[in-house]
Amino acid sequence: MSIKSLLMPIVTQHMLGRARLLRQRERSMKARLRSDAPRQLHYFHQADDPYSVLAAHSLAALQQKYALQILPHIVSPPEQAAAPEPDKLQTYSRQDAHLLAQHYGFPIFPITGFALQPSAEKTEMANRLLVAAMHMGLFIQLVDSISAALWDTAQPLTEQTATALGIYPTAPELTASEMQQANQLRKELGHYLGACFWYEGEWYWGIDRLYHLELRLQDELGSNEMSNNQSLLYPPAAELAQPLHITQPPEIDFYFSLRSPYSAIVAERVFRLGQLAGASIKLRYVLPMVMRGLPVPANKRRYIAMDTAREAHVRQIPFGRLNDPVGRPTERGLALMPLAESLGRGQDYVLSFMRGVWAEGLDAGSDRGLRNICERAGLPWDDARLALQDDAWRKTAEANRLAMSALGLWGVPSFSCAGTAVWGQDRLWVIADILKKMAGKDKPLSKQVEPTNHQE
Template sequence: MKKSIQPYVLRFISSNTLLSIKRRYYTCARFFKRGVPKLEIFIKVDDPYSFLLVQALPTLEKKYRVTITARVIINSDPVMFPELTMWNKHSINDAMHLANVYHLHFPCSTTEITHQARSVFTASCAVQQKIDEGASWTGIAELLLAYWKGDHIDASSSIDEAALEKRFEAHLHQLSSNGHYLPATIFYDGEWYWGVDRLDHLERRLIDEGYGIQPNPQIGFNKTYASLLQPLNFTQEKEKYSEPLTLFWSARSPYSYIALLQAVKLTTHYGIPIEVKPVLPMMMRGLYVPPKKAIYIFLDTKREAQKLGINYVFLADPLGEGVERC
């Protein structure tokens, strides 16, 4: 019974109708309060995506009528990161790529990260202090750049470290209670936006709600897929491009659905082979997937699929024999 109803429940949860109702509620509430959109940012000093996001905030302030508040966190829920070492290594490589796409700064390579826990805490105190003092986002980004370059950072001698540590924990609790688990996230009226490559969804929403400062503002943070399927001039022997694109694919992951379709388009367009390597879902490997993580991934996949023109309606939840047959 549960499995037969579940696809319809999930379809309703991710429906544009429900999303529109939620947004109208928040818009009406803001109208009566005569307020502007309030973006709540959660950042982590040693998280590369946070560094990139802070660099993007001045652009958002110039383009939209918003107020931005930031909260520093220092810890992460280990349940959310079952392979933290691998995650950290990948996130640095990914951040380097994103920095290049959006012309942001990221000076490190994975071999240069030698920061210790104490330096993370000290830098976190210094960043939170700058935020409390009302420093510009450019100034805060410069402080984060110093951290990532390995420069020595001193927090003010007047700060209460014990009090700040409690605040960092309170910020993490607020992040979790509002339904998320990642740093470098923006919370705006019931919806989450992670990192610079989800800012296009936030920009589109702000534009639709009429918060652009200039007439007809254009979305700027939409370059992640902008060059996909563009003409490519091969300057070397074609044989060197015969290496397959390898896709590690989980039947249970919503991201895998759109990733497979995009990978097929990519390899067809460029004339390269694709090799799909199925992997067992986390739950079949004895790993727990918390509900807040699952629901964010589910809703995020829906908006990404909609952006890419991919049909995303009913959701199956294959485990056991269903996955094995895939």
């Protein structure tokens, strides 16, 4: 075992620990109080990003409820290193944002949803209008109207059509300068996407993560200031809790990587969903992006780790004492997938591996660590050692990647069920809704639940 493998679990347990995060929040709050500064929420908006359309729509409600000073910034799309499949990302973002808009009861821009990506010309004009609105202090009031005009495929967006908004677009040179400064600020603060919120040292991407910000703000304000207004504007979707009775349950394809922290915190949840619905889970393992030659920038890695820790905490999933399985540990782990499935222990093995490397700091690159993972999952170590010599898993992993790509997806975890494919551990509710419909449940889509704000 290398020094790195010995130290990494100790370091990550500290860096991703809840106690450290809460201390950072407290220090930030005390520094603001000492300077008598207002609560400032920085918001980074990308005009042609559907997630930004939804995020911007949330600003008015957030400002009103939490007395925030909101500082908007207009940014460019992420660099290719942070979004290696830009065309697929655009297509999927439009579909997913439409789904989220329905889920949260947001108005759709335009009525048809996000059917087509706006042209470069329209996007440039929208940016000029957004910068103008920002300078006038009217960003929150006008952003919805500008978004609607940008995404309306039936109408042009010109200086003449902008007159109805009561503003005049800034010059292209000034707009470009403002956006360059915003891009630099976003980079310095440690992010790479649009639809991002930054509050006193912590990032929240998209409306999916605003509940973390809301819980934090409610803690700061306290029960007296919040009074009876402690409900969340954007609570996360509830997990399925009761068994479903489906005559012919569908199969759920679960695309995952052993090196994906988001896969780690959703594995047990998707297996439980399958049990409750009587649906079989097809384990579709793939190699991680970085092992397929796709770069993962440092700021992206940091945000993913921090965000996973927050999500795991809310769901009470062990996470944070990790031993990154990139490279040989992942290859060894995948080499044992065929054996695990042949013994009927596929799910047990996935859970054991994920818990081992992401919560217990086990080194899957060592025989000692991998043996521990195998034996508690019911895999005989002698059989496992033989299976490590077989590379047949590589063809399966590549076939799974191609199947995932054919669905228009490129990242994990992803799920496919009954003709619907979604990406992200926070989209498991979509699959649950499909299963509830099949069970004939006459309930509204995606019943929501507010998480307990644990502060241990």
